[in-house]
Amino acid sequence: MKDNESVLLEAYQRFHQTGPEWGGHHLSNHGPMAVEAMIRHGHADSVHHWIDNYTQRLEEPPRGLDPVTENDWREALGDLKRVADWTTLFHREVTERPWREVLATWWPRLVPGIAGGTAHGAIRVGHVVHSMLTAEARAGSVDSIENPYVTELADALGYWAACWTPVTGDPSRRLGSLRPADALANVPTVADQQKGVPYRLSQLPTTDGWQSALGALRTVDDPEQVPALLSQLIDATVFRYLDYGHGHAVMLVHASTAPTAVLRVLPALPRRLWVPSLDAAWQATAALTAACTPQLAADRADLTVHTNGVATTEDAMALAVDQGDEHVIKFADTAVETFTRTGNKDALAAASRCAELITLTEAAGRARFDGRGPTS
Template sequence: MNDTGAGATTGDTTGTLDEALERLHAAGPERLGRLTNHAPMAVEALAARGQAGAVHRWLDLYAPKLEEFPSSVEPVTGANWPAALGDPRRAADWIAYFRRETGERPWRDVLAEWWPRLLPGLYGGSTHPVIRVGHAVRTLAERGGTGPRLAELAHGLGYWAARHRPVTGITPLPSALSAADALEAVPPIDGGTAGSFPERLGRVGALPRWGADVTGPEEARRRLTELVRAATHRYATHGHGEETMLVHAATAPNAVLRALPALPRTLWVPSLHAAWTASAAVTAMYAPDEPVAYAAPGTYTADEVFERALAHGDEHVIKLTDTALDVGDEQALAAALRAMELSEPLA
């Protein structure tokens, strides 16, 4: 049986978040065949940041973007799963598989078994599947397991398995000492900036080898924390390259960082390497021609910045602001404010 964990009924987010997740589990992980359903990630961030009272109101605004849950093709089993890996048509099958797994085993055991299988394909679905898993793990680890929260982890893992896409053929380039300098050294992709995420990802040919020297888990966590900070700060001056997609240069590695405490320490170093490749690849794919100086329009507390993100409503703004609050410094809050300026509000 699964471990519900301490804290399953503590805090005023329990019922609200669980109700929202139950609403969302009737919808599919994508819409229009390729765009991600961001609502599960956004409502988790709202609940985690003390805005549970706004969850259903925000979800009502987002609801027109939801599509029905997809149909099953063929059940995924312990024997046939390799053939189904990376097949987006099998999303429903994968989600059903992980719902069975998380219903019968402790969720940490399921995560530990599947993380190394899924990690090489972190780049599929524009990195959204691992981000969704990171949000699910945060709630389970910090506030305990309930049926809807365990189901949310299953949806995230299932989406990741369905959109699993490895990245190969990357030529390693000399690196810099700091994450900020390494991101600065990332070369833009050849062939211009046209094309979808998968098309651009296919044109990423060379990246600095930042973090390749790391062999210990604590150093991996330290470097991953540094990467999240650097990518978040960088958004303030480079986010205009593509205001939505460049959010993922910060939120994808932060999802991995959030998952680390729930994973065996032996998985921390490969997690750092995969997160760096994801952040650097997104940086290469959407690099602007030139950075622009940015100064925040005033001084705000973290709570005030998150309230402004909620008022803005865009799901990527909410998620980047959530990551900026994890980083916790003025430059990170400025990046969140910059995202609000660049992004269209949720109508």
Template sequence: MNPTGDASGVLEEALERLHAAGPERLGRLTNHAPMVVEALAAHGRSGAVHRWLDLYEAKLEEFPSPVEPVTDANWTAALGDPRRVADWIAYFTRAVGEGSWKGVLAEWWPRLLPGMYGGSTHPVIRVGHAVRSLIEGGESAPRLAELAHGLGYWAARHHPLPGIALLPGAHEAGEALAALDAVAPIRDPHGGFPARLALVEQLPAWAGWVADPDAARQRLAELVRAATHRYATHGHGNEIMLVHAATAPSAVLRTLPALPRTLWAPSLHAAWLASAAVTAMYAPSEPVPSVPPGRISAEEVLERALAHGDEHVIKLTDTALDVGDEQALAAALRAIELGEPLA
């Protein structure tokens, strides 16, 4: 099942509706709606977009107030300041409106890439959805605005992870992820994402040696597949946060076609470290057996995810459909089983 660009205009309507809301709620939780509506539209479920959004709307908060304009001269001081999210979104709205969106993306991607951990990796995921909508559906004002919102959110939540020791790693992505169980043991099992992230001190340099762009893209696809497969057996470690071990590198993979090839290898490296860190932070003590999905199609899995309604379930299913094999479908079904349905 391959995603296709939505030509109905429903995605534009939904994005315009959502751009009056902020990228977060309760001061720390991410607004997932722009990502979910793009995923539904991309997979031919435009008819469900507004129905789903009606259910999610109670979680939206008003767009935040600006503080001080971000400019080409002062942006470094504003980077990573969540209070400046409205300023950052305004900055990128101007930048995208004045030039090529691919040019803006190419300029800012290497600046933002080291800070992928901010917002629990949600900003890069939002950018990945926005880029896919532009690649597959063409440019429109709401889609360009969504890219600006995603980039602005990422800049405001930019959070690097310095001082990580890189260790030798397995050749296969699945083996490298499996070896992470004993990496960065969690001394505070109840700590949130920032607290757990601070405990990650070393990770395997699985993808660090790749320099060829085509090899980097192949390895990134391998990582997305391995992280998605792993959710089927390890998702119970944290049914929400472990989704990001797959969806964050998936967002990077979706963005590669819009980036200069020189950025593909650095993108792989950053995506691997983010996926590995999340995997280590929430790895359960023991896996569970993966249950084969049986005679079920990708379309049926998507329908089950949509009926369930949880935003993380839909986004993992979106990535699982991109991977497209039986173990990926099993991961999506596992997410449906573990997640709390959207009321």
């Protein structure tokens, strides 16, 4: 039987033959993220079968248009047509310098646009950096361009740069004192939630209370306080999913997985970047919360989800892998970490709720595709 790292590296190599999106509607390739979570939680034996199914929807890597250089990279930020140009740039960067140096250079350039592409670029970076740190702790340097870890980091950074989109508001100017759960509860919802997330986010500048809510999270001056506050933010989003996930079952997942990605990257970053990273993670989380939270919470008495049969973190991940959706897997990955930190079984219930809601969403989508209309 192959060890977990061998399976992960093989998985990365398979995904490096595919493009970063699929379906023609800017749907992100979640494969490298999902398989990293599956393997870390003991499901390596399921990975290649999962990839066999998942890659059927993926496209070939796009072709480049015009090289991105150190002189013009600012103009190319956020241009999805240039994703191959960005990826080429980062492949060159990681051949010339250690990956940590590349990350330290580009992280402060990219993190203000973390919300672009529903934060998928940053989330993909978070998963691969987490695996690279683990590999380095076990075996030393991974700084070789032939190493699939480094290739995956270059692809992830390239996609992030191409998706880069800033969100209205300056989170670094906050003077608030609220703990994360209260700050999230204070975030207003956008008025029109009938269209996609980019349209919803475009409403933030005219949403009453948005800027004040963005400034309400308690301030942090000491970088050493960042991991704890970021963890509390992640935990608050996981617990909120149980009550509000029905608003947008898929997209609200990213309000949890985006700050999780930042938390996982912190150990690889200079301390001077920790507070700005927290600011960006809070801004992205608040924006996705505003865009995807319904007006009314679910009635706990009416929820069919429960923790019977999902009593442990192993149960939660097994349920997610069995359900198979990439968002369910990634959310369960975050939710089990919340349960490990807090011992609160609402985290496990949230993971189960996510599997339930996304299963219903998929069923409704299949019904529409078959011409029967959405299921009840």
